[in-house]
Structures are given as C-alpha cells and as structure tokens.
Amino acid sequence: MSGNVKRFSVSLGHELLEQFDRVWKSDGLPTRSEAVQAMIRQSLVQKEWQTGKEVAGAIVIVYDHHEKSLASELVDVQHNFEHVVVATQHAHLDHDNCLESIIVNGKALEVEQLVRKLKSLKGLKHTSLMMTTTGKEVG
Template identity: 50%
Template sequence: MGVVRFGVSLPRDIAHQFDDAIKKEGYETRSKAIYDLIKKYITQSKWQHGEKIAGIISILYDHHEKDAVNTLLEIQHEYHDIIISSQHIHLDHDNCFEVIIVKGKSNEVEGLYRRLKTLKNIKDTSLTVADIS
C-alpha cells in the first residue's frame, strides 16, 4: 500500500478552524485527520449505493417488556444471514443493552436497523457502520 501526496487549497479561516478542531480531537497531523474524513466519506458513499458494509447496532430496552424481548429475537432470526454476532448485557435491574454485529449490503443492514429502532418499548438505538473493503 503506497502513499499518495496531494495538495489541498482552503480559505485561511477554514484551515485555521480545521487545525483548531483536529487539535482538540487529539490528531497529531492534518494527514491523519484528512484520512479519517475521506474514509468516512467513502463509507457514506458505499452506504448510499447499497454496497457491502459492516456495522454495529446497539439497543437499550427494559427487559420487563416481554413483547419487546420476544420481537427483538424474532426480527434477529429473520435477519440471521447478515447478523454475525450479538451480545446481551444486563445493565441493571431494569435495563438491558444489546449489541448486534452485522455484515451485508447497506440496504439490508438499514432494513434491520429500521425494524429494531421503531419497536415499541425500545429506549434507544444507534447504528455505526464501517467500510470493509
């Protein structure tokens, strides 16, 4: 894997704002910050065009809501072909946290995520995706 160098021209105020922002994030170089931005852009593009991605769906819910628990399991079985793994965590007496690792076409992952996040009695959901190419 070689390295390609290229120049970027920005208005001075944008360059200063970028430097301030990446310094606050802890980046040591502009190159690493720009690399991360470009990777994020590529991943988003692949997401929008239905290409293969990997991701994590996290779900927070009340385990006393038995309908929610049963429905979560049913939906996961429907999407078994894109679910690699899941982990169930007991946060406290009332709250459970579930993490589902997925790999598949972005529209399939999005379909699973939409089904899960719209369930009744789900307190919170999030989806994080990564480019696997």
Template identity: 35%
Template structure:
C-alpha cells in the same frame, strides 16, 4: 421571503422534558422551540443519512430496551432470526433490573442493515437504537 411557522402541540413525559430543558439551557438556545427545531433537523439528517446506506456494509446496531416489556424479548429474537445471515455476533449486557444493552455486529447489504435497524426502532420498549456502518476496508 419569511418562512411560515406552524404551531403544533406535543405531549411528553415530564422526565424527558426536564432533560431536554437542561440540554437547551446548556447549549444556549433562546427557547424550547429553537431546541425542538434543531432536534427535528438532526433527526431528518440522520434519517436521510440512513437512506444512503447502500452496498456491502459492516457495522453495529446498539440498542437499550426494557426487558420487562411483555413480548419484547421474543420480538427482538424473531427479528434477529429473520436477519441471521448478516448478524455475525451480538453482545447482551444487563444494565439493571429492567434494562438491557445489546450490540449487534453486522456484515451485509446496507439496505438490509437499515431495514433491521428500523424494525428494532419501531418496537415498544426499545428506548434507544443507534446504527453505525462503514464500507468494509474503508479507513474511518
């Protein structure tokens, strides 16, 4: 049985589409649609993996954000204060005039860590967020 394909329209900034096109060419995709489908599958798999972050976990959240975005620094600080019981340390690096890298080191309940990561991801001006976790003491 053939799967029905749905047609959608997506608006993207030119620089993002240019980068995406270069990647799909390097990876040998036959079309932009094939690359988008693969990207969506990867996003869904990552989301489902994040849903399985349970029990005590240690980990990091890495984020890159535009510190010139009005109110963003305050929002980041407020959110981190709400989760201060599990934040063990953080590292802040100025990448250029506008962008900062922050790495937050965590030890706490997996669902709380996931919640923190999702709140950070949702902020406008946050350009990249990556969560890595492991059970404490597990060999990785």
C-alpha cells in the same frame, strides 16, 4: 495506508484551514495528513452506505426486559435477518435495563431495514446505528 505515498497540495482559505486544524487537533489526530486521510475514509464509508454496498456496523439498543414479549420479538427479528446479523452481545445494565450490541455485515439496505424493524418494536428505549466499513474497499 499501504504502498507508496503520494503527496498533493491543497489550497484552502485561511479561516477554513484554521477551523480544520482546530477540529482535528481536538479530535486527537496526530497530524494534518492523518486528519485528511480520516476525512477521506469517512466520506468513502458514507458513500458505501449511500450506494447500497456491502457494509459493516453495530446496532446498539437499550430496552427494559420487563416489557412484555419484547425479548422474544428481538430474537425473532434477529433470526429473520440472520444473513446480516453476525453476532449479538447482551449486557444487563441494571435490574431493568438491557443493552444489546448487534454486529452486522451485509447490504446497506438490509441493515437499514433491520434498524427500521427494530425501531418499530414497542418498548425499545434507544436504537443507534454505528456505520462502518468492511474495510475491503477503503484504502
């Protein structure tokens, strides 16, 4: 949080407030104010993705590297999306399984296209997208 802090009051139903307090406490947030800020930021980030803004994130995939041609297809796809792929980290989880973390930064639609393209490849065991923000538009 930067600059001056503004205070505002919010009216909430007793039950909703109790539920909210339970959730942020179990999530480990330090105060109710921090919890409200985190929720507001989360909704701003969500809006950035929904409205096709410039976003950042990480795509994590798990696959068996013995799958025929999959490794080279993965490289091809990432080169085709070089304008959104910032970096890729590869971990050999065990004898068969690889985990790759692909850091992305670009237009939300293009990142989503990349995810769809990855999901269309045969042999991926799991694909997940962690959607976050470039931080530029979130206070």
